[in-house]
Amino acid sequence: MSISLPSMMQAVTFDQPGNPDVLKLSSIPIPVPRRNEVLIKVEAAGINRPDIVQRQGNYPPPKNANPHLGLEIAGEIVSSPSNSHFSIGDKVCALTNGGGYAQYCSVPYVQCLPWPKQYNAIKAAALPETFFTVWTNLFAIGNLKPNDSLLIHGGSGGIGTTAIQLAKTFGATIYTTVGTEEKGSFCKKLGATDFINYKKDNFYEKIKSLTNKQGVNLILDIMGASYFSDNIKSLSEEGRLVIISFQGGIKAENVNLGLIAMKRVTVTGSTLRPRDTKFKGKIARALHKHVWPLLDTGIIEPQVFKIFPFEQVKKAHQLMESNKHIGKIVLDLSQFSD
Numbered sequence: 508m509s510i511s512l513p514s515m516m517q518a519v520t521f522d523q524p525g526n527p528d529v530l531k532l533s534s535i536p537i538p539v540p541r542r543n544e545v546l547i548k549v550e551a552a553g554i555n556r557p558d559i560v561q562r563q564g565n566y567p568p569p570k571n572a573n574p575h576l577g578l579e580i581a582g583e584i585v586s587s588p589s590n591s592h593f594s595i596g597d598k599v600c601a602l603t604n605g606g607g608y609a610q611y612c613s614v615p616y617v618q619c620l621p622w623p624k625q626y627n628a629i630k631a632a633a634l635p636e637t638f639f640t641v642w643t644n645l646f647a648i649g650n651l652k653p654n655d656s657l658l659i660h661g662g663s664g665g666i667g668t669t670a671i672q673l674a675k676t677f678g679a680t681i682y683t684t685v686g687t688e689e690k691g692s693f694c695k696k697l698g699a700t701d702f703i704n705y706k707k708d709n710f711y712e713k714i715k716s717l718t719n720k721q722g723v724n725l726i727l728d729i730m731g732a733s734y735f736s737d738n739i740k741s742l743s744e745e746g747r748l749v750i751i752s753f754q755g756g757i758k759a760e761n762v763n764l765g766l767i768a769m770k771r772v773t774v775t776g777s778t779l780r781p782r783d784t785k786f787k788g789k790i791a792r793a794l795h796k797h798v799w800p801l802l803d804t805g806i807i808e809p810q811v812f813k814i815f816p817f818e819q820v821k822k823a824h825q826l827m828e829s830n831k832h833i834g835k836i837v838l839d840l841s842q843f844s845d
Contacts, residue, residue, distance in 0.1 A: 510585055510586070510595060512537060512546075512585060512586070512611070513537065514536060514537060515534050515535065515536060515537065516534070516535065516536075516537045516609055516610035516611050517532050517533070517534060517609065517610050517817070517843070518532070518533060518534075518535050518575055518606070518608060518609035518610065519531070519532060519533075519575065519576055519577070519608035519609070519817075519820050520532075520533040520535065520575060521562060521576075524562065524563055524564025524565075525562070525563070525564075526563075527562070527820075527821040527822075527824040527825050527828070528821060529562065530562065530576075530820050530821050530824065532817070532818060532820075535575075535609075537610075537611045538573070538606060538611060538612065538613040539613070540586055540588070540613040541613065542588065543588055543590065543591075543615055543616060543617070543784075544588070544613045544614060544615050544616065545584050545586060545587045545588070545591060545593055545599075545613070545614060545615075545616045545619060546584070546585050546586035546587075546611060546612075546613050547580060547582045547583065547584055547585070547599065547601060547611065547612050547613070547614060547619075548582045548583045548584075548585045548610065548611055548843075549580045549581075549582040549607065549609060549610055549611060549612050549840050549843075550580075550581055550582040550583065550628035550632075550839075550840055550841060551580065551581045551582070551628040551629050551631070551632035551837055551838060551839055551840060551841075552577050552579065552580045552581075552607045552608050552609075552632055552837070552838045552840065553578070553579040553580070553607075553632045553633050553634075553635070553636055553637075553665075553835060553836070553837055553838075554823050554824065554827055554835075554836040554837065554838065555578050555579065555636045555637075555665065556664075556752065556754075556827065557578060557780065558576045558577065558578065558608075558824070559824060559827055559828060561576060562576065562824065568605050568780075569604075569780060569781045572604045572605045572780070573603070573604055573605030573606030573612075573613075574605060574606075575605055575606045575608065575609065576605070576606075576607070576608045577603060577605065577606055577607020577608035577609065577612065578602065578603055578605065578607055578635075578636045578780070579600070579601070579602055579603060579607060579632060579633075579634070579635035579636040580600065580601055580603055580607040580612050580614075580632055580635075581598070581599070581600040581601075581622065581628040581629075581631035581632035581634075582598070582599070582612075582628065582840075583596060583597070583598055583599075584596065584597045584598075584599060584619075585611070587616065588616065591616040592616070593616055593619060597621065598621065598622045598628075598631070599619040599620060599621055599622065599631075600619070600620055600621075600622060600631040600632060600634050600635050601614040601618050601619040601620070601635055602614075602618045602635040602636060602639050602779075602787060602791070603618070603635075604618075604780075608817075608820060608838065610840065610843050615784045615787070615788070617784060617785075617787065617788030617791060617792075618635075618784065618787045618788060618791055619791070620634075620635070620791055620794065620795055620799065621799075623799060623802035623803050624802075624803040626802075628839075628841070629811060629814055629837050629839065630808070630809055630811060632837050632838075633665070633809035633810075633811050633834075633835040633837055634802070634809055636665070636779075637665045637666050637668075637669040637809070637835070638669055638673075638794055638798060639779060639787065639790050639791070639794070640666055640669075640751065640779050641666060641669045641670045641673055641727075642673070642790055642793060642794055642797075642798065643777060643779060643790055644727060644749045644751050644777060645657075645670060645673065645674060645725075645727060645749075646673075646677075646793075647790070647793075648749055648775060648777055649725050649727065649747050649749045650725075650747065651674060651677060651679060651725055652724075653677060653678035653679070654678055654679070654680070655678075655679045655680070655724040655725055656679065656680045656681075656682070656718060656721075656722075656723040656724050656725070656743070657670075657674050657679045657680065657681050657682070657723060657724065657725045657726070657727070658682045658683070658684070658710070658714060658723045658725070658726045658727070658741060659671060659674070659681060659682070659683040659684075659699075659726075659727045660683070660684045660710075660726070660727065660728050660729050660730055660734065661683075661684065661685075661729045661730075662683025662684065662685055662690070662691075662694040662699060662702065663683075663685050663686075663690035663691075663693060663694055663832075663833045663834070664729075664832075664833075664834070665809075665810075665834060665835045665836075666727075666729065666751070667683060667694070668694070668697055668809075668810040668833070668834045668835075669809070670727055671683065671694055671697045671698050671699050672697055672698060672807040672808075673798065673807065674698070675697070675698030675699075676698075676801060676806060676807060679725075680700050681698060681699045681700055682699065682700060682701055682702065682703065682713075682714060682717060682723065683699045683702050683703070684702070684703045684704075684705045684710050685702050685703070685704060685705070686704065686705060686706055686830065687704065687706075688704060689833075690702075690833055691703075691704060693833050697810070700717075701717055709737070710734075710737060710741065711737035711740050711741045714741040715741070718743075721743050722740075722741055722742050722743035722744075722746060723741060723742060723743060723746065724742075724743050724745075724746050724747065725746065725747045725748075725749070726738050726741065726742060726746070726747070726748045726749065727749055727751065728748060728749065728750045728751065728752075729751060729752040729754055730752070730753070730754050730755035731750055731752065731753035731754065731755050731756055731757055731759070732753065732755050732756035732757055732758055732759040732760075733755025733756055734755055735759035735762055736759065736761065736762045736763065739762065739763070739766050739767060739770075739772060739774075740763075740766065742770060742772050743770070744770050744771060745770070745771045745772070745773075746770065746772050746773070747772070747773045747775070748772065748773070748774045748775070749775055749776060749777070750774075750775070750776035751776060751777060751778070809834065809835055810833065810834030810835060811834060811835050811837055812832040812833050812834040812835060812836060813826060813832065813836055813837075814836075814837050814838075814839050815836070815837070815838055815839065816838075816839055816842065817838050817839060817840045817842065817843075820838060823836050823838060
């Protein structure tokens with residue numbers, strides 16, 4: 508079932524990797540949904556760190572993925588397969604397989620979720636990438652339990668602000684690293700017990716002090732190599748380190764591997780984008796069951812820092828690269844609304 512649609516659309520493209528200036532709006536064909544995909548008329552799209560890395564040429568899309576930028580969207584379904592539980596006209600947000608910076612985007616319907624109650628497109632578009640990522644890594648992989656102590660690196664970003672709220676709701680004690688006192692105060696308002704300004708203090712020394720030398724049970728890490736050694740030292744016995752990004756490099760040196768064995772530490776990691784549709788659908792169902800009620804009632808919510816008109820995508824990328832934001836950056840496509 509579908510409705511009449513134009514053949515072309517506006518989308519963000521780039522010809523060669525580079526800085527934000529390579530981004531441009533282009534007229535390209537509307538995607539043709541594959542089997543088990545819905546077509547969504549995009550009203551808003553979230554900006555995420557993987558978009559930056561892909562634009563720089565350091566994160567090629569997985570095989571068979573949409574090669575264009577954009578991993579999360581919100582909008583209205585305009586085409587739906589007969590086996591989908593969604594209908595034309597439904598308002599959904601979605602974790603895409605690329606191509607979200609566009610007027611239309613096709614997405615496996617199992618990766619879609621309804622807008623929480625009272626949400627608009629902007630707030631809904633700020634959900635999928637961070638909530639899928641945090642749920643996967645804190646709960647499915649990190650096995651966060653009530654009363655666990657948790658260290659979140661980069662607590663003021665989209666991932667961090669989501670992780671703080673979810674972990675707080677599920678009963679964890681939360682510490683986070685930030686780059687400014689302002690960001691630290693914001694994280695405490697969201698539910699962090701304390702913060703460490705990494706520009707002033709060594710986080711391992713602070714964690715040792717804050718936990719009476721016990722360390723934390725779980726670390727959610729976005730830095731990789733540069734933090735690896737201190738992460739291991741900061742963990743408690745049988746602690747878990749989950750690495751989800753490598754902003755500090757991918758090759759760790761001078762690491763005391765003996766600590767991993769002595770503490771019986773688990774080191775793991777994941778990247779969400781290459782995972783198959785079945786896995787992403789499983790996470791979507793878990794979010795709908797456990798997290799969407801919290802969003803519906805306002806117990807937690809995405810922290811939207813700034814909204815840019817679609818044509819100002821370059822400025823949106825510049826802001827993310829500056830690290831001056833707190834929470835999410837979202838593109839507004841409302842100029843294309845009927």
